[in-house]
Each structure stands twice: as structure tokens, then as C-alpha cells.
Amino acid sequence: MSKGVEVRGLRMVYQGRGRSVEALADLSFPVEASELVCVVGPSGCGKTTMLRCIAGLLEPTAGEVLLGGARVAGPPPGMAVVFQEYGRSLFPWMTARANVELPLRARRLPGRRRDELVSEALAAVGLGDVGGAYPWQLSGGMQQRVAIARAVAYEPHVLLMDEPFAAVDAQTRAELEDLVRSLWRRTGVTIVFVTHDIDEAVYLGERVLVMSSSPTVVQDDRAVDLPGERDQLTTRSDARFTRLRTHVYAQIREAKRDEGRAAPPPPSPEGAAAAPGT
Amino acid sequence: MVRLLAGFAPATVAGVALGMAVGSSRRLRAACEPVLEFLRAIPPPVLVPIFILIAGIGTTMKVLVIVSGCLWPILLNTVEGVRARDEVLEDTCRAYGIRGAARLRHLVRRSASPQIVTGMRQALAIGIILMVISEMFAASSGLGFTIIQFQRGFAIPEMWSGILLLGLLGVILSLGFGAFEHRVLAWYYGLRRARRGAS
Numbered sequence: 381m382s383k384g385v386e387v388r389g390l391r392m393v394y395q396g397r398g399r400s401v402e403a404l405a406d407l408s409f410p411v412e413a414s415e416l417v418c419v420v421g422p423s424g425c426g427k428t429t430m431l432r433c434i435a436g437l438l439e440p441t442a443g444e445v446l447l448g449g450a451r452v453a454g455p456p457p458g459m460a461v462v463f464q465e466y467g468r469s470l471f472p473w474m475t476a477r478a479n480v481e482l483p484l485r486a487r488r489l490p491g492r493r494r495d496e497l498v499s500e501a502l503a504a505v506g507l508g509d510v511g512g513a514y515p516w517q518l519s520g521g522m523q524q525r526v527a528i529a530r531a532v533a534y535e536p537h538v539l540l541m542d543e544p545f546a547a548v549d550a551q552t553r554a555e556l557e558d559l560v561r562s563l564w565r566r567t568g569v570t571i572v573f574v575t576h577d578i579d580e581a582v583y584l585g586e587r588v589l590v591m592s593s594s595p596t597v598v599q600d601d602r603a604v605d606l607p608g609e610r611d612q613l614t615t616r617s618d619a620r621f622t623r624l625r626t627h628v629y630a631q632i633r634e635a636k637r638d639e640g641r642a643a644p645p646p647p648s649p650e651g652a653a654a655a656p657g658t
Numbered sequence: 659m660v661r662l663l664a665g666f667a668p669a670t671v672a673g674v675a676l677g678m679a680v681g682s683s684r685r686l687r688a689a690c691e692p693v694l695e696f697l698r699a700i701p702p703p704v705l706v707p708i709f710i711l712i713a714g715i716g717t718t719m720k721v722l723v724i725v726s727g728c729l730w731p732i733l734l735n736t737v738e739g740v741r742a743r744d745e746v747l748e749d750t751c752r753a754y755g756i757r758g759a760a761r762l763r764h765l766v767r768r769s770a771s772p773q774i775v776t777g778m779r780q781a782l783a784i785g786i787i788l789m790v791i792s793e794m795f796a797a798s799s800g801l802g803f804t805i806i807q808f809q810r811g812f813a814i815p816e817m818w819s820g821i822l823l824l825g826l827l828g829v830i831l832s833l834g835f836g837a838f839e840h841r842v843l844a845w846y847y848g849l850r851r852a853r854r855g856a857s
Contacts, residue, residue: 468746473845483754516852
């Protein structure tokens with residue numbers, strides 16, 4: 381069911397007015413099928429750009445992304461994305477249920493199968509009883525649950541998550557992290573999870589990729605040797621967790637220091653305005 | 659009255675359809691926008707003689723006048739609404755393979771609907787004015803015609819009653835439209851309330 385992803389020599393250069401910004405220098409890494417990989421990097425390092433390239437939403441300047449061996453050109457079927465801005469990625473004119481159902485309609489699944497998938501997905505994220513509500517009637521955490529349910533119901537080979545919990549409060553975030561872990565363990569879907577939160581990356585991932593600052597390369601690639609069954613209390617106080625976290629933190633700090641050393645002279649205001657966000 | 663609806667309905671359909679086309683394509687918009695602004699700036703009553711030339715003095719002419727007045731606010735508002743659609747939603751549609759007619763229906767039209775409704779409201783007001791005016795030219799029936807008839811016959815109380823009736827008609831249409839608006843845009847008002855509550 382799930383497929384692997386391979387990123388090969390991904391390079392992205394934004395052409396601004398008279399100035400080009402190299403967001404991604406040369407990114408290459410494989411993601412095995414059914415793997416949960418967290419990508420963490422300093423802010424502004426092009427994590428979102430990379431994810432959009434993998435999702436086929438953005439055409440890279442050079443390099444390619446392979447999904448199950450096939451080259452990605454445009455958003456491929458079987459790839460679901462959960463965006464950071466939950467408030468803007470759900471259709472406000474549709475109920476939660478209709479939101480989850482819409483991609484399945486586009487896939488022309490028969491009605492009964494759709495109902496089944498939608499109910500299952502909503503139940504899986506703990507929202508079995510609020511399907512009739514509109515997104516704006518739900519809290520931020522619940523809205524993001526709906527977005528996750530939509531991705532799960534889509535039965536993707538690969539699930540891409542772009543800092544999905546950056547805008548929810550800390551307690552909700554912990555719950556949602558556990559939700560992602562349990563969904564991953566149950567469905568075995570390949571997950572690429574982008575975050576700026578080092579703890580989150582180590583807690584969630586089976587493997588953590590550390591990205592350098594822009595122009596971005598993969599700075600470190602580390603397997604997470606924590607048990608499959610994780611718990612917010614015990615895992616986070618585990619010595620291995622602390623060690624990994626410290627290691628990743630040091631990597632990020634190094635990435636930022638490199639940035640300070642390699643930084644060009646201060647850009648003109650116009651150039652700064654043309655620089656892309658993450 | 660029937661003419662008003664006969665003009666308003668096709669103007670809405672055409673305005674929304676054209677507006678979605680123009681709003682979706684940057685090149686089309688760049689080409690059309692100045693022309694549209696120009697056409698909108700022409701007061702429709704001055705077109706009445708032209709329409710009489712083209713379509714005679716029958717019902718067709720009156721409906722055409724109403725269409726020509728109602729079309730522009732709907733069209734231009736739709737263009738604005740389509741343009742202002744959320745890019746995250748656009749990405750969502752692309753990522754989940756929502757394309758073609760489904761995308762137009764679920765994304766483009768719905769995200770433009772608040773502006774479309776605003777345009778329709780403006781168009782309705784213009785439509786009423788044009789209905790009366792077109793009935794004052796070369797007509798033999800209708801409210802506008804009746805008011806002019808009474809006025810020319812110095813039947814002043816009857817003329818006033820016609821004007822009052824016209825005002826009443828406007829109020830009723832506006833109430834009806836308000837009800838329609840609240841049904842179609844319930845999500846929009848809810849969303850706005852929720853956003854205001856949060857910030």
C-alpha cells in the first residue's frame with residue numbers, strides 16, 4: 381500500500397527582481413516505504429519549499445522526486461498533504477464531514493465506500509460525533525484533526541505534513557503527536573513530517589533529517605533508536621531521547637553558525653523583500 | 659416585475675460565469691479589465707435608445723436594458739472574489755486531485771460567493787431602477803408606464819400610490835434577498851464571527 385519516496389539532487393532557486401535566492405542547494409535522501417521521517421531545520425531553511433516540491437505543488441529548479449520509483453510531475457495521486465494553516469486548508473463552507481469526503485468524490489468512489497472511509501477516518505482522529513459541524517465552529521486542534529482525517533480517508537501512499545502543529549497550543553500538540561504516531565503504527569503509511577521543533581522531531585520520528593540553513597543541504601541523517609511505543613512522559617525522560625535531542629540541537633546550532641559565517645554582506649532592502657519565506 | 663426577474667437571472671448567470679473565467683486567468687483579466695470598467699461606467703438608461711434600435715420596443719428591449727445594467731456589478735464583483743481565493747485552499751485542491759468542474763464548483767464559486775452576493779445586491783437595486791425607466795419609454799404596461807400615465811393625466815393621488823408601490827416593492831425584494839443571502843452565506847457570517855471572537 382505505502383510507497384517510498386526518493387529525493388534526488390533537489391535544487392530550488394527563486395528568481396527575484398534582479399536577484400536570485402537559492403533556497404535549496406542540493407537535497408538528496410531516500411524515504412523507505414512505511415517510514416516516519418521527521419525533517420527539522422532552522423527557520424527559513426526552505427523546509428516548506430522542499431515539502432511543496434515533494435508534493436508536486438512546486439516545480440524544482442533541478443533534481444527530481446520519485447514516488448515509488450515514478451517521477452513526480454505535478455501532484456501525484458496517493459499523496460496527501462496536511463498544511464500548517466489548518467484555518468485556511470479546510471473549506472469553511474463545508475461541514476467537517478464534507479471536507480473529508482470531497483477528495484474521495486474527486487476520486488469517484490461510490491457513495492457507500494465514501495461514507496465508510498469518512499466515518500472511519502473521523503473516528504480514528506476522535507471526531508466521530510462532530511462531522512456535522514463547520515470548521516470554524518471547532519477549536520484549532522479539532523480543525524487540524526479534521527485535516528488529518530481528510531488525509532487518512534484519502535488512503536495515501538505517502539502523507540506529507542508541513543509543521544501541522546505549529547499553531548496549536550502545547551497540550552493539544554502533545555495529543556496530536558500521539559495521534560500521528562498511532563495512525564502511523566496502525567496504517568503503516570509513509571510519513572514525511574516537517575517541523576522546526578526539535579523535541580517533536582525526535583519524539584515522533586523513526587529517523588530525523590537535519591537540514592542546514594539556506595542554501596539547504598541535508599546536514600545530518602540519524603535513526604531514532606527509541607522504542608516503537610512512545611509516551612509523552614516516559615519517552616521524553618528517556619536518556620536516549622535526551623541524548624538525541626541534544627545531538628540534533630547541536631546540529632541545528634552549527635547550521636545557524638555556518639549561516640553566520642557564510643552570510644553575504646547585508647542585502648539591499650529590495651533584495652530582502654524578495655527573499656521567500658520557509 | 660417579471661421583466662425584472664427575466665433580466666436579473668440571466669445577468670447573474672452570465673456575470674458569474676464570465677467573472678469566474680476572467681478571474682481565473684491573469685491574461686484574460688489584464689485584457690478585459692479596462693474594457694469592463696469602461697462598460698460599467700456607461701449609465702444603462704442612455705442605452706435605451708440603442709436597444710430600441712436593435713430590439714424594437716417590446717419586452718426584449720426592456721429585458722436587455724435590465725441585463726445590461728445588472729451584469730456589470732455582478733461580473734466585476736465575481737472577478738474580485740475569484741481573485742481573492744485562498745492559496746492554501748488552492749494548494750489543497752491540487753494536492754487532493756480536485757480539478758475541473760469540481761474545483762470550479764467547490765472552490766472557485768464558493769470562495770467568490772460573498773462578493774457575488776454583494777454584486778447581486780447592487781444589481782438588484784439597479785435592476786429596479788432600469789425596470790421603471792425602460793417602462794417609461796415606449797411602453798404600454800408596467801409600473802413605470804402606469805406612473806407616467808397617471809402623472810400625465812394629473813391623477814396625482816394615483817401617481818403617488820404608484821410610487822409608494824414601487825418603494826414597497828423595493829423593500830420586499832430587499833427582504834427576500836436578505837433571506838437568500840443568509841441562507842447562502844451562513845458559513846461566511848459564522849466564519850467572520852468566529853474570527854472576530856478569536857482575535
